[in-house]
Amino acid sequence: DGKDKWPRGEEELWRANLRKPDTDVPSIARSFVNHVQTSLARQPHNLSDLGAYLATGLSVRDNLLLNWNETQMHMNRVAGKRAYYLSLEFLMGRTLDNALLNLGLKDQYRESIDRLGFNLEDLIDQERDAGLGNGGLGRLAACYLDSSSTQELPVWGYGLRYKYGIFQQLISPDGQQLEAPDPWLEHLNPWEVSRADVQYEIRFYGEAQKYVNGTARGVWYGGQEVLAVAYDVTIPGYDTRNTNNLRLWASKPKRGFDLQSFNAGNYEHAIESSNSAAAITSVLYPNDQTTFGKELRLKQQYFWTAASLADIMRRFRNLGKPMIELPDYIAIQLNDTHPTLAIPELMRILVDEEDLPWDVAWYIVTNTFFFTNHTVLPEALEKWPVPLMEHLLPRYCAIIITPLSISSVEHKFPGDHDRLARMSLIEENHPKYVRMAHLACIGSRKINGVAELHSELVRTTIFKDFLDFFGVSKFGNVTNGITPRRWLAQCNPDLTDLITKTINIPKNIWLKDLSQLEELLKYVEDEDFLEEWAAVKQANKERLAHYMRVTLSLNVNTKAMFDVQIKRLHEYKRQTLNILGVVHRYLTLKAMSPSERKKLTPRNVFFAGKAAPGYEIAKLTIRLIVNVARVVNADPDTKDYLNVFFLPDYSVTMAEILIPASDISQHISTAGTEASGTSNMKFCLNGGLLLGTVDGANIEIAEEVGSENVFFFGHLTPAVEELRYQHKHHPVPVEEKSRNLAKVLDQISSGLFGDEGVYEPLLNTIRQLDYYLITDDFDSYIEALQMIDDAYNDRTEWIKKSIRTTAKMGKFSSDRAIQDYAQEYWNIESTKVE
């Protein structure tokens, strides 16, 4: 009957004392004061804002944990199928504000805290972002967790608890990016629970042998053993008690400290093994969009997948079901190829530990895993040297080489040796490499891309041979989504209130069914509504300007158009195109008479983003942006019409301030390179218009909102390959392709923005191979910018475009995306915690 047998002690006494969440002002105040006195050992007399934030966080955590406990008990009772989302990155940002939103307790906490002498917004600002990701991939994982809880789906995330997250970006006076470590765990982290009792031993190195009994079974022994210790992060759903878990693993030495060496006077050696274990989860690797072969990164991947699988298997074994039913109870999503080692690891467990025949194990594996591809750029496809793999994971090579038996491919495509070589898990090179994407592909039940165009490219380029072999049903698409809780309700409360008032649907309904936004279309002709809509945008611009004044001492003209490009710095994302366009505008302005200029709408161009520390060209783009800003913003001829800002140390929290303030945002990757993009969705959801190439999710956004409401430019994906061929084999000078661009490049070269000569390596990437087609797209880009200027001058029509954009963003809720995964891939069901 679902009732638990009481474990021990007086049930009545336990029940009488089991807490419910604190939901009213008095009990919240009590909880806050209690944490001040005990958890923090402080008094009202010496409580700083940081202390008050921690007390608030601990109080909120109590509420979250009570729901979390209920959820775990509920899911154990239901004992249905669960999904596990393995991602090497979870870019969570801040937690407090979002938790209060999802719990529906923001007003109550605000009042309690106010009466106790603090200001909730100030306390929220004390929180340091959890920056455990580089960009879109990690933030997507965070959005999916929010949606999985909100949709009441049984999903856990598994990741690593990096001691240092994505680096802090500093900008030197001359515009160079400097990197500093991100000690985000410096203070008490109120959002995690350490689970010292949940730990697994993970083996590295050592030796592997096969049994001599003729089976596939093997054994792996010796080497280094490292402990994986669990830290749990609560993931509250919106307007529900369902609270999923994000389990992050930290590494620590199994045997502690090497005391023998210490006593022998060799302190260095004594801490060596301790360090080598602790190092595994020390730092998040920066993403530079090319593969790189660092042993420690491979250790991270194995450590994490092995710990996660051990944990998943423990939970499965507790069900007491036969192994063959594993796929009926477990779905594991691989977020990119980073967790691909989970495939051979599950094989190892099933064959070596469970003693299953190879084919049965392979059946289980290939019905358990699902794989999301995030890139078709060849240079970004992960591969690992076979010798390194053999050394670090000696049991693995035997497992990895076997699965896709050559004979079945040969049987289907007799004599097609090229195909065999292309499809092989091993790249024949010196040394040989394991192709992780191939392994992920053959080991998974389904593979998906993250937008329609990208999924098409997945099928027709990198996995074309596999499509031929496995058939089309193995391949699908789940267009990315974003959570409207953080990316609208939390970051733009004024717009949220306006929408709720206008469409007259309760917020907790439409935030969970984002297609309801279409109701807004009924009000596009309502002038009062248009005014209110514009007023909210204006207020958000003021908020951004205030933030920039306070934190960066920069003055921002809030009457200007706000044009924003925020994302990782990368050549394919073409921040360079944007800044070259800015220079073009600057030169155009300089050539104008004062009276001509007066007719123009002033424009603020905002940039933010980090470049991978080793990515020199991307860092040079930052330097160019900073120095263009320095010159342009100081030029008395132009400073009233054009301002450029580079905001250092881009983060989720910064995005939450920038996005609601944007009139237009730029998503201008070379066609075919951006798999989806998600910040495009965030801007559009907040009524910002989109300037983009026909790439990634831009296409689907245009399909939804109508092409008349977006600004497209540039060559299309099918043209790219031929253009690159021409660049290489029949180069044409920039002057002949775009006189505008040539002039811009010349001015930069000539030292208009200082630093003579320093930008040449960057400019030469355009003058020479121009792999990212800046020469081809520049003029059409300038035209698009001009169209935006013109459109913006029609204020009313612009506001209508803005409303129409927001109204049609329902598709891009991560609730839709996670339900796609749940139904089409994982086969799991929502189950509400009462």
Place this chain on the structure above:
Amino acid sequence: DGKDKWPRGEEELWRANLRKPDTDVPSIARSFVNHVQTSLARQPHNLSDLGAYLATGLSVRDNLLLNWNETQMHMNRVAGKRAYYLSLEFLMGRTLDNALLNLGLKDQYRESIDRLGFNLEDLIDQERDAGLGNGGLGRLAACYLDSSSTQELPVWGYGLRYKYGIFQQLISPDGQQLEAPDPWLEHLNPWEVSRADVQYEIRFYGEAQKYVNGTARGVWYGGQEVLAVAYDVTIPGYDTRNTNNLRLWASKPKRGFDLQSFNAGNYEHAIESSNSAAAITSVLYPNDQTTFGKELRLKQQYFWTAASLADIMRRFRNLGKPMIELPDYIAIQLNDTHPTLAIPELMRILVDEEDLPWDVAWYIVTNTFFFTNHTVLPEALEKWPVPLMEHLLPRYCAIIITPLSISSVEHKFPGDHDRLARMSLIEENHPKYVRMAHLACIGSRKINGVAELHSELVRTTIFKDFLDFFGVSKFGNVTNGITPRRWLAQCNPDLTDLITKTINIPKNIWLKDLSQLEELLKYVEDEDFLEEWAAVKQANKERLAHYMRVTLSLNVNTKAMFDVQIKRLHEYKRQTLNILGVVHRYLTLKAMSPSERKKLTPRNVFFAGKAAPGYEIAKLTIRLIVNVARVVNADPDTKDYLNVFFLPDYSVTMAEILIPASDISQHISTAGTEASGTSNMKFCLNGGLLLGTVDGANIEIAEEVGSENVFFFGHLTPAVEELRYQHKHHPVPVEEKSRNLAKVLDQISSGLFGDEGVYEPLLNTIRQLDYYLITDDFDSYIEALQMIDDAYNDRTEWIKKSIRTTAKMGKFSSDRAIQDYAQEYWNIESTKVE
């Protein structure tokens, strides 16, 4: 009027929610369940004994912190003089049981926990000892903290939060000591509060320069900066709200992780500075009673003293008093020479930071510090190479060389160059050394030894020249003490109850005024009382036997006499003498007829203690003990009359089980080597009789309880020097000094206990120089053992001795000792928190 101005928010709301300690069963149950649900994120369904211990600990900690907060506010309000106890070791043992005792809440917690389905004693056993000390010196510091709170004195302790405490001792099957790290912080430690907001930057290396303005002022810059972060441990007083603080410092890197190196692919270098910072508080150094020059140890000392002084000075500056009044508000006790660097550090602060003239600074320093010497063994006096000091602490040499100006010594003792050389802070050698004891001596207001004999030796040996120079008033004695809370009430509750019932004085009175134990003398002729006294001892023997059966699978005959020696393994403590005596007894027994043996009282000899990992002779003694035990306990002729046990991994917790079970305990150091000893006091307080040499506090114990109640043997201190001279220059073969001993040594050499030849290095220390006078004391030792046998046969008289011993232990309460310090040294006053 003492009322605090309200800081912020609604005072009423704050006050309404400020918690009081939980003191009744229902509120304790609520607190326990609350911590299970939130702090541990557990449910009744999956709560282990470890989890229940942690929930209990967190609940008790809440109570402690409430009192702690009150105490700190009270002391700030009073703003009187405070004392700081700087000790590199605090051997705290377990906290839970002691905290419940001091809070007076053990019964209430027991009932709550019982009703919630757990057993308090089982939970207490889940706690890992805080083993942040080697032995007596660290345990003394812990006792003094307990007494300072109980006596309501404003005292804080300062120490280091070692990640790994004293090593875990394992014994291999052949009797060798193996060492394993002590990961005592592996799980949540409920007894500390991390104070991420209390941190100081500590500098190492770099350069120092003097100002060119003619003053003594200097500046120190560059080098490595490391952060000291505070962790606070509550120290509850017994039967009072006063709760002092023990602040422990952990080191961490100032700038986190070296990301530049990481990105350049040099991970090793990237973590180097991080490690080098973290390494400082990584591990407690084992005490091997000889000085050793390890840079890391010196770093520990400076890190700790500099952080502590920065913290003390911050608190002093908050008072707004002139610097010259510092000694009116601060007394700092140096526990041994380990914190001696506090003297130059305070000079540095006063001269360099406060810009005080040198002489004023020196006046302040020499009126602030007090120094406790713990050893007169020349090989144990700390000294540090001058080059190392110059490298690590470049500002220091200028400070250290100046203070005791040669001229004033010369003025007093003109032309006495030998005296000058003897008194110098610098030992002229290659390299030169800084003599830390001399620095501690001249920089302190008063110096004390730890027992009458030892203080006499301090004055007449190592500091004789300083006595001549400063006069006798600089030198004093504070005989060590022990807290009767842990060492009687907590570890021997049955005896505590019997005493309370018998003397009819409330427990909370006599435990704070231990001289009341003398009342017991009125009942020595009360036969019922004698029976009850004996019954308690018997029960404690059964408890020990149970413990050994459960944890070590050893059977112990509880009808035997229990003879215990537990302390660090060291030649001067002469565990070797004890085991040689055991072998003598064994040989004697073997030579007897069965009927002769039947007349004997069976004897169990217990050993426990750790040898410093590099101390081979001490480790050989352990091996001999283990192998004698193996042979003797298995010999059918003797096993009913003599059993020997070596209990591995000696700890405070183990002492709490062994001490109440002892009939006789051994404190048999070579005369003049044991400064005081404190376990002698613990045994006697629990009614165990003392077998000892005329050394340390044994002497004062005998003075108190009467020499008829203790068993003394061996040569006296004044004879030692001459005996050693004779051993060296006129050696006499063992056979001629003690035929008994010679026979014992021969039997061991001949392989009676296996391992032929392995014990020769140990036996040769006796046959040759015999520095610790085993050959001289052996026969008298055997006689003393015989006297004990005879005395034990008179059961009634033995019980009376036992009662008389306990009755006269009042002097040895650490309450008396801490009041000595408070009144005679620190000049601080008790102030009760209401």
